[in-house]
Amino acid sequence: MSNPDQQNFATVRQVTAALEEMAPLSLAESWDKVGLQVGDPSRPVRKVMLTLDSNDDGVIDEAIAKGVDLIIAHHAMIFRPVQTLRTDTPYGRRLQKLLANGLNVYVAHTNLDIAEGGVNDILASRLHLENTEVMTRVHNTRLKKLVVFVPETHHEAVRQAVGDAGAGWIGNYSHCTFNTPGTGTFIPQQGTNPYIGEQGQLERVNEIRLETVVPERIQDHVIAAMLQAHPYEEVAYDLYPLEIMGQELGVGRVGDLVEEMTLAQFAEFVKQQFEVPAVRVVGPLDRKIRRVAVWGGSGEEYFPDALKKGADAFVVSDIRYHYAQDAAAEGLCMVDPGHNTEKLILPSIGAYLEAKMRQYGFDTEILVSQTNTEPFRFI
Missing domain, CATH: 3.30.70.120 (Alpha-Beta Plaits)
Structure with a gap:
């Protein structure tokens, strides 16, 4: 067993720079809050933990229990301006806990959505889509x-x-x-x-x-x-x-299913591939589905882009009532598996970072959070 004193640990800056090789911060949308949000970029990192949500007590407690130094999250810890830092509020207590335990928090959000090999490519591969292309160009x-x-x-x-x-x-x-x-x-x-x-x-x-x-x-x-x-x-x-x-470069992907399905069959396929107990469906269940658009997270308002790309169905989270009506009127089916399905990206991003750490000669360990941050329950 190797001596921990002789191990070569990457710093926060070196770990995040490796991730930015795939998902540079310059790809992020102008409104987004990405990068190091809590901590010290020069801090050595023995363990990294990947999670979907950083602003979660269970995730923070898990990181402390496992001796993690750096949390890399898809959803921001700090998104809106912080007016006060009161530790008698849930949010303030979380920030206090992070700082007291020397935890660093880094966020990769829309830059990871847009990046080649990022969120949307991983979700498209889950659906076995072929001949994929960008759905909505950003730049x-x-x-x-x-x-x-x-x-x-x-x-x-x-x-x-x-x-x-x-x-x-x-x-x-x-x-x-x-x-x-x-x-x-x-x-x-x-x-x-x-x-x-x-x-x-x-x-x-x-x-x-x-x-x-x-x-x-x-x-x-x-x-x-x-x-x-x-x-x-x-x-x-x-x-x-x-x-x-x-x-x-852009958000969302469009591609072709290996085999044509009805909307009912496709909904079951999404449940299976995205590991969810239920989905919301818009459209006739006997409608034939071959060309599919997929969007990580919320993106219902971009359904016209899915139509322009010839999609029969649009897999996207957090669909609101009137967008569902408008899409149905245009002949586009929709399947909503929930926002938390973005957690499916974590093993792939973890494998990427693990390979980068070995490539650069670092002993930093990469973990994937086991905490379930899904706020909804299906009964």
Whole structure:
């Protein structure tokens, strides 16, 4: 058994940075409250616990009992401005308990909804949807053009490194580059340690001009990989902003069921796949369902977007009466499995973070909360 004193624990900042590789805060809606809400980013983290709801006594008590240092939640601990911090209120007592026990709380909400591999992709995979696409576009990835000059001897290594780091994606094609041969010239000056050439002498080198596209959010990661693979002491490269739109990013997913079902059959399928005892259903139970839109959490008002994408049914939580009437009038069926179904994302996000901790050499443990935060009971 390893000595705890010799273990290498990630800090709060390092754990959350790993999650932000998948779900950067820049993806979040402008109204949302995401990021570190309680705690110290430099605090070492032995254990992380993932939960749907952070503002819950059971979740906080579970974290304390299990020796957790960082709670990562989908729903915010602090959403509206805090006017007072009174510990004679339930909310104040929770904040006091967090601080008294050194618990840090981080929130990933709409950024995790929008992210590739996030909430909506996980829910779509639960329904086995095929040919999935974004339902409601929020924005597109901003792209940049990376140009780097590489000696022929290291061209393949640099090309592979930037591609593996995430550069060069065009549609479903990865590692896309354009490569032009040419001659590079330079004179190493005093104090340099050139890979090729001698100080004070003009050097001519057969080089390749390597061009590729880079999503802005990962440009630092791609450049770091490029510099590591490049042999030169001083690397010549350019980074240009592009006007073209990159990958479409947004909320909700639309896709096709493996097999057509009636609405009644589909409702039972949703219950099974989302692990809920009941669902609310809008529409004729004998209606044929093949194309499905799914939205993590509340999003009833976006049902026109589901219609535009050709959906027969829209799986979304917290449907209100008049939205149900309007959708039914437009011929769209709806299935409401409840907001708490977002908890289904936790094992997948946990597996992602576990892999990241091992990749970076950290011994930080990842747990999934066992506390049931569903406020409703079905009788």
